[in-house]
Amino acid sequence: MTGEVAVLGAGMHPWGKWGRSFVEYGTVAARAALADAGLDWRDVGSIVGADTVRGGYPGYVAGATFAKALGWQGARVTSVYAACASGAQAVGTARAQILAGLADVVLVVGADSAPKGFFRPAGGDRADDPDWLRFRVLGATNPTYFGLYARRRMAVHGDTREDFARVKVKNSAMGALNPHARYRKRVTAEEVAASAVVADPLRLLDICATSDGGAALVLSSMEFARRHGVAEPVRIRAVSTVTPRYPNTVLDLPDIATDSAVAVAPPDETFRASIARAAYEEAGVGPEDLSLAEVYDLSTALELQWYEDLGLCGEGEAAKLLRDGATAPGGRIPVNSSGGLASFGEAVPAQAIAQVCELVRQLRGEAGERQVAGARVALSANQGLFGHGSAVIAVR
Amino acid sequence: MVAGWFTGEGEGFRLLGTRCAACASVFFPREDAFCRNPACPGGELREVALSRRGRVWSYTDGRYRAPSPYVSDPELPWEPYALIAVELAEERLVVLGQAVPGVTCADLAVGMEVEVVPGVLNEDAETAWTTWQWRPTGAGT
Numbered sequence: 001m002t003g004e005v006a007v008l009g010a011g012m013h014p015w016g017k018w019g020r021s022f023v024e025y026g027t028v029a030a031r032a033a034l035a036d037a038g039l040d041w042r043d044v045g046s047i048v049g050a051d052t053v054r055g056g057y058p059g060y061v062a063g064a065t066f067a068k069a070l071g072w073q074g075a076r077v078t079s080v081y082a083a084c085a086s087g088a089q090a091v092g093t094a095r096a097q098i099l100a101g102l103a104d105v106v107l108v109v110g111a112d113s114a115p116k117g118f119f120r121p122a123g124g125d126r127a128d129d130p131d132w133l134r135f136r137v138l139g140a141t142n143p144t145y146f147g148l149y150a151r152r153r154m155a156v157h158g159d160t161r162e163d164f165a166r167v168k169v170k171n172s173a174m175g176a177l178n179p180h181a182r183y184r185k186r187v188t189a190e191e192v193a194a195s196a197v198v199a200d201p202l203r204l205l206d207i208c209a210t211s212d213g214g215a216a217l218v219l220s221s222m223e224f225a226r227r228h229g230v231a232e233p234v235r236i237r238a239v240s241t242v243t244p245r246y247p248n249t250v251l252d253l254p255d256i257a258t259d260s261a262v263a264v265a266p267p268d269e270t271f272r273a274s275i276a277r278a279a280y281e282e283a284g285v286g287p288e289d290l291s292l293a294e295v296y297d298l299s300t301a302l303e304l305q306w307y308e309d310l311g312l313c314g315e316g317e318a319a320k321l322l323r324d325g326a327t328a329p330g331g332r333i334p335v336n337s338s339g340g341l342a343s344f345g346e347a348v349p350a351q352a353i354a355q356v357c358e359l360v361r362q363l364r365g366e367a368g369e370r371q372v373a374g375a376r377v378a379l380s381a382n383q384g385l386f387g388h389g390s391a392v393i394a395v396r
Numbered sequence: 397m398v399a400g401w402f403t404g405e406g407e408g409f410r411l412l413g414t415r416c417a418a419c420a421s422v423f424f425p426r427e428d429a430f431c432r433n434p435a436c437p438g439g440e441l442r443e444v445a446l447s448r449r450g451r452v453w454s455y456t457d458g459r460y461r462a463p464s465p466y467v468s469d470p471e472l473p474w475e476p477y478a479l480i481a482v483e484l485a486e487e488r489l490v491v492l493g494q495a496v497p498g499v500t501c502a503d504l505a506v507g508m509e510v511e512v513v514p515g516v517l518n519e520d521a522e523t524a525w526t527t528w529q530w531r532p533t534g535a536g537t
Contacts, residue, residue, distance in 0.1 A: 202456075
């Protein structure tokens, strides 16, 4: 395939609440990715930073901030912000630069120092900002949206709280095996049930935490990889970064209302499903080809939604797929072998890059006790605020 | 705070949106600049009162104190309230709102009919900020 780029290196800073600057996390991750690639920072022709909106001014110009920390060396620089999809858009930007011949080697970095408790909008009275409005007018935090989706699944598909807890049990077992995860303890269904309700029907252990963390990738042209002596690198074959189609009829963060379907019939597929489909079409593969998937489990219930949106099963069949063990290690299609956000927490601009790091480890066969046997095709998917969503497909 | 999102009192209370004169799309919160239907050449956006009643699409609550800019008194214990996403059949859209005080998730079900009523979001010595709230009508699914 002519549209492919090589992944030469992947690196991370462990997730946690470390109380340090996002610059430090990103720099550690970048150095790890460069070491993994066997390249010097001065070999890099372009750096793409995934932005954070916290951390003040430097957070908005992450590319140059990381470049300065690594030592100015004149590389091309880009900074991208797309909420939770920032990392995937950074990967997409790097890939486009390589395919356009603008750079042979691109370093992609995302890192964040998360606030305690709920994410919240920046200060000031900003009634023109939908994110500000949903807090000011409704007090609607991110978990309240997760609660709405979870309750809707219970009503429409018959999912239960026990099904949701099963997702946490599965993901925590994987996170316990991942040295970069924040939570490295297996969680039982009883512990989920005993945790406090945050947004009915979801409990504390159903919802991902906010965390610090960093992740980085070194991407290159296939030609450079060959010259570098890597004959069969993990390759990125698709990066979808599509927007929803009007009318978007599923209530979406951070909106107070959906579009109206009164003038135009709603599209046949939801926004999340279109993110995956675009990636499948670009890569020339389908859900049946996947060896594993990393999905944005902002809540346990949302992971089940992704099963359906990725086409791993039919609508309403996600809980059955989970109960049958298909998405567990050793199953037909293991999901969140990294431990997922359940084990990492959200470090917003880093998380989508961390997902790709897991795909790379798995496709190289370097995932240790988490290894999915014979992994050949892997997909990651995420969704950010304001109509951002991305999926990456990597192959071996 | 959010001028022109609702109007009236008591039984006359209604959410206000806008409707495109060219394609009939309805917008809430109101869209006053451009019609967002990509197939629409664009028409005048006229204020329209939304349906008073709708059915519960989903619901949840917030058991932990919502952060600023939500206004709550940190000296007082946090009192959770329910949030309801309501499907308006005529406008074919879903609108999120707080439930009236006293209604909890235990009182709600997907598909239940609710109606919009005025409520108080928060108040200080000089001002009471009004808002819309959803209240079950007693009609089932």
